Amino acid sequence: MHTSHSRYQDVESLPGVVAGLVTVGVLTVAFGLLALGVPFFWVAFPIGFGGVLPLAVGLAKRREDADGRNRAGAAESGTGSDRALHRLRERYAAGELSDAAFERRLERLLATEDGIDQGIDSDAGIGPKRGRE
Structure with missing residues (x-):
């Protein structure tokens, strides 16, 4: 409907x-x-x-x-990689990441089955915020 x-x-x-x-x-x-x-x-x-x-x-x-x-x-509250992807998108939408930085991190996140085990979640913005790229 x-x-x-x-x-x-x-x-x-x-x-x-x-x-x-x-x-x-x-x-x-x-x-x-x-x-x-x-x-x-x-x-x-x-x-x-x-x-x-x-x-x-x-x-x-x-x-x-x-x-x-x-x-x-x-x-x-989904899987760790879902949270990392969500946070990455939030940071990009807020202007914290450049287009190139967003695409690079997105490719790395999607290339792995479990981004958290590879340490990608810190790059995606979970945890302490890093400087603007």
Whole structure:
């Protein structure tokens, strides 16, 4: 259901789905009260859209952010060479490594099955930071 190139990607996210469900619920309640002849049916709109909707979307975003952090933490807690590769990419993105230094270290890291046993993790930035190259 969730595709990376979908033009409706925001609706497929958890906050988008929650917003849609709350909207349908508020409209159902409000128009149901109207059909029943309740004179203050309109109160459902400010309560639903002014209170329930922002609260529900905020909680959904919080849950989605927590899930994203858990996935990122799981990726970082992988094997030693995965951590070394992750740190190498972070240092390159932060501008701590030149293109040539990044490519050289990346080739050395990928050339070995286990970069930590070969001492490559210190070159990839795990441990004390070294000077800018």
